[in-house]
Amino acid sequence: MKISAVLFDVDGVLLDSAGAHRRVWDAWSAARGLDPEKVWELTFGRRPEDTVRDVAVHLDPAAERKTLDRLLAEEMGGIQPVEGAPALLESLCGSPWAIVTAAPRDFVRARFAAKGLPLPAVQVYAGDVQHAKPAPDCFALAASRLGVPASECLVVEDAPAGIQAAVGAGCIAVGLTTTHTEDALGQAHMCVPSLADVRSLLTAHGFGADRS
Known part of the structure; x- marks a missing residue:
C-alpha cells in the first residue's frame, strides 16, 4: 500500500460535532413536523440540502440550508x-x-x-x-x-x-x-x-x- x-x-x-448536529437536526425536524430519527439517519456525510430533498420534497433545499447553517452557528461553541x-x-x-x-x-x-x-x-x-x-x-x-x-x-x-x-x-x-x-x-x-x-x-x- x-x-x-x-x-x-x-x-x-x-x-x-455529532452532538451539535443532532441538536440542529432535531430542532429543524420538530419545526417542520418530521420524524427526527428518520431525518438523523440520512444526515451523515451528506450535504444538508441533499438530506432535505430526501425527507421533505415540498421544501426548498437552498432556503432550508440557510436555516440549518444558522442553527449550526449557534452551536459552534460546543x-x-x-x-x-x-x-x-x-x-x-x-x-x-x-x-x-x-x-x-x-x-x-x-x-x-x-x-x-x-x-x-x-x-x-x-x-x-x-x-x-x-x-x-x-x-x-x-x-x-x-x-x-x-x-x-x-x-x-x-x-x-x-x-x-x-x-x-x-x-x-x-x-x-x-x-x-x-x-x-x-x-x-x-x-x-x-x-x-x-x-x-x-x-x-x-x-x-x-x-x-
Missing part, C-alpha cells in the same frame, strides 16, 4: 477537536493532505481557527462539486488538486456515504468508528477506533513527520 496523501472528512473525524486530531495534523506538517467535507466553508474555517487546528492548502467543500458524497467527485477533485493518484490517497471517513465516495474514487478507505460501527462502514478497506491508530498506520507506511 503506497500512501502519497491523506484526505480527511471533518465532522466525526477531526471535529467532534464543538471540539476529536481526540488526537491536533497531534495527528501537526505530524503531517510538510506532507500532502486535504480536507473533504460536506460542512460549510465558513463553519470549518472558524472552528479550525478557534481550536488552533491547521488548515491544509487543499480544501474541498460540497459546493465545489456537482455531485456530493456518496458520489466520488469530491475525493477525485482533492486528489487532482494535490497532484496525487487517487489510488495513493488514504481517506479517513466516519460515515458510510463518505466511505462509499472514497471507494468509488479509487482511494484507500479507512473507516474511523467514532459515529458508526465497523459493520456500518463495511465498504472500508480497514477500520480503526481512533486517530492515534490512523497516525500509527501512516507512520508504519513512512508518511508524515514521524517517518524515519
Whole structure:
C-alpha cells in the first residue's frame, strides 16, 4: 500500500460535532413536523440540502440550508477537536493532505481557527462539486488538486456515504468508528477506533513527520 496523501472528512473525524448536529437536526425536524430519527439517519456525510430533498420534497433545499447553517452557528461553541486530531495534523506538517467535507466553508474555517487546528492548502467543500458524497467527485477533485493518484490517497471517513465516495474514487478507505460501527462502514478497506491508530498506520507506511 503506497500512501502519497491523506484526505480527511471533518465532522466525526477531526471535529467532534455529532452532538451539535443532532441538536440542529432535531430542532429543524420538530419545526417542520418530521420524524427526527428518520431525518438523523440520512444526515451523515451528506450535504444538508441533499438530506432535505430526501425527507421533505415540498421544501426548498437552498432556503432550508440557510436555516440549518444558522442553527449550526449557534452551536459552534460546543464543538471540539476529536481526540488526537491536533497531534495527528501537526505530524503531517510538510506532507500532502486535504480536507473533504460536506460542512460549510465558513463553519470549518472558524472552528479550525478557534481550536488552533491547521488548515491544509487543499480544501474541498460540497459546493465545489456537482455531485456530493456518496458520489466520488469530491475525493477525485482533492486528489487532482494535490497532484496525487487517487489510488495513493488514504481517506479517513466516519460515515458510510463518505466511505462509499472514497471507494468509488479509487482511494484507500479507512473507516474511523467514532459515529458508526465497523459493520456500518463495511465498504472500508480497514477500520480503526481512533486517530492515534490512523497516525500509527501512516507512520508504519513512512508518511508524515514521524517517518524515519
